[in-house]
Amino acid sequence: MSETHVVVLGGGFAGLGAVQKLKDAPVKITIIDQNNYHTFQPLLYQLATNELSANEVGFPIREMMHRQDNAIFHQAKIMKIDLENKQVHLADMEPVSYDYLVIGLGAVVNYFGTKGAEEHAFPLYTMRDAFALKDHITKLLEKVDKNPALIDDGALTFCVVGGGPTGVETAGALSELLHAVTEEDYPNLPIKEKAEVLLFEAGDVLLKPFKPKLQKYAKKSLEKLGVTVRLDEGVSEIGPTSITLKSGEVVKTHTLIWGAGVQANPLAAALGLEQVRGGRIPVELDLSVNGRSNVFVVGDIAQITDAKTNEVLPQLGSVAQQAGRHVGENIERLVKGKETKPFEYTDKGTMAAIGRGAAVVQLPEHGTMTGHAAWLAWLGVHLTLLAGGEEKSTTMVDWGWNILTKKRGKRIVMTDEDVEAEGNQ
């Protein structure tokens, strides 16, 4: 008797949720990701702003699989998903056949056609995005240190687009970074007087899904950190040293961070399945795709409708994780000859941190929290969510240290360009 084979594509919250739920199921699992690590996306902005290091935001999937005997991992690029023949084609590797398939390939940045964005904007959805931004900021400061005339060219003006959690958290952390560490690192530069962080949001509020009280608190807290919040304003064009706003105003800046939207992983388009807004694949209430009871789509690549409220769920890590676990459960039910169950999301609250020591938390049933208490809640929830035991303690130590000392992680720049330069010295 050959064992039932479950193939999970993507090692994000959704894919890992499914794998972990199948721990004791009578199946063989193969999890495939193009990277050899899971990314803890809610903390990417902390990697970019030197608050945490790569080890604290990315976790090796192989290490996670040590705990699970029925799962193996391959780091491979997915070339084609052949739903007809139940096979996944991979680069540099034999195709993998499946009995059940879980597609949790996530989302990529969506610039909505903004001119110059592909070339000049810094998105913040992957580890590499975070590294690229971190390196850019450090290199830019070193450049200004050598040539302070660049300040008048906008080199110390940092722009963030998007008033959602990514934009709000990044703007807050960035302003803190500039006015804590950077001032001390560059005693020769007028960081205090000249460095500024601007946050643009096309709508009339920050953190749209949150309650008005929390939206106002977030805005006030950001302003207290020195961030200039500009509502009802979008960016229409992005250049290397300036951006053009929708209103026509030109802002000199060398740094535009894009936190204004995502679209489904482009692999979604090749599946031949229906796609809706943002390229997402609409799924049945049991998270399978229309007509294929052995194929499940979860996480940011899916459009998931809550079976209880009949509303489309937001693209959140907690939704992905719960949906992934639900798929694991449904596959186990199918393997055991039972019927699948519809997915109901349990809202445990949404939150956003605003710099060090402040946050907004929106609990289900209309509860809210702000300030230090909310921030501690935010900290607790994220520490709990973090996968793995070792990482948890290291991260806690590093965070604790940062909070107490206002020091940041290492501002080490290392790129291929430097490698070339090194050969000459």
Add this chain to the structure above:
Amino acid sequence: MSETHVVVLGGGFAGLGAVQKLKDAPVKITIIDQNNYHTFQPLLYQLATNELSANEVGFPIREMMHRQDNAIFHQAKIMKIDLENKQVHLADMEPVSYDYLVIGLGAVVNYFGTKGAEEHAFPLYTMRDAFALKDHITKLLEKVDKNPALIDDGALTFCVVGGGPTGVETAGALSELLHAVTEEDYPNLPIKEKAEVLLFEAGDVLLKPFKPKLQKYAKKSLEKLGVTVRLDEGVSEIGPTSITLKSGEVVKTHTLIWGAGVQANPLAAALGLEQVRGGRIPVELDLSVNGRSNVFVVGDIAQITDAKTNEVLPQLGSVAQQAGRHVGENIERLVKGKETKPFEYTDKGTMAAIGRGAAVVQLPEHGTMTGHAAWLAWLGVHLTLLAGGEEKSTTMVDWGWNILTKKRGKRIVMTDEDVEAEGNQ
């Protein structure tokens, strides 16, 4: 009255030693390095073998300068050192004039003309070297995971050249990595049976400057860790999937780590000063260069003769650090109208770790240590040498954790190649 300006080139042990010694001197100091971090070179092999992370082996020079009000840092590439006009020319920056100059630009790898080395060997003298090796090993293992036929092509054979501390420490750590973490990470691969580490040394002993007793102990300890030690054997040619030994034997391998020698930074050649073996600049007993009492050369770029023994000192971190501090002292003496003093090295012992829990220590006055006690001494000395307080505690925590659990740091692969691949998924 304009202040005396000391320019220090290089943020290694030598340069930082000079800067720190001048902390309370009536001078203005500018320290310049092409990187924005100091590299703790003796632990690079631990970065390459996932024992430590970048934050624990590299330290931001700007952060170190927080403690020192009379010093500023620039990250800049040195284009030309103009001893006649007392100026240093830098890329993207105005030239810097000096009253006193400290040249501590270190060494680079020396392949001694070995065919194919530039293209295929992995040196281990910079952070980037360590990252490149680490990424190569992880990617190679992922490749073998996808295509186990590569094992017969030597993909699990790891070769190290050079029986000095770098080679010995790297071979030991690599063998431990393979037989601890890797076995668990790749349950599908015959790591235990097939993975091997070979260490080649052209001479007839390992750790040549150590006593015979320690040399024998090092060899036995490595063999106990599964390393094949091949003495009296060198490498004459290096290809992508094989190497040719001096004896003519061909060994299939995808990984050759070069720990067999360094030469002075190529900038030394442009100074118009005398150069001796390995491109090093011979210095006076007070560490100044012949005929220029305001120019000092220290560390691996210099050939330093001990004023007490009249012997040329080895290229060691401890020599560089002491010589750097001595130069700081001599500059302060000159500024205060006193004469310089000749440099005498205080040997506090040399040591090498062989995997987890074993080491050899050679103390001055003929003392030696081996085994666990030596390893704890090695640990203590390195923790003490590590610059900075924060790093020290983090490193200690991580080391402690690793020692207890045999777990390694993160095996996360991230390169430009992946960034391209990411665009397609």
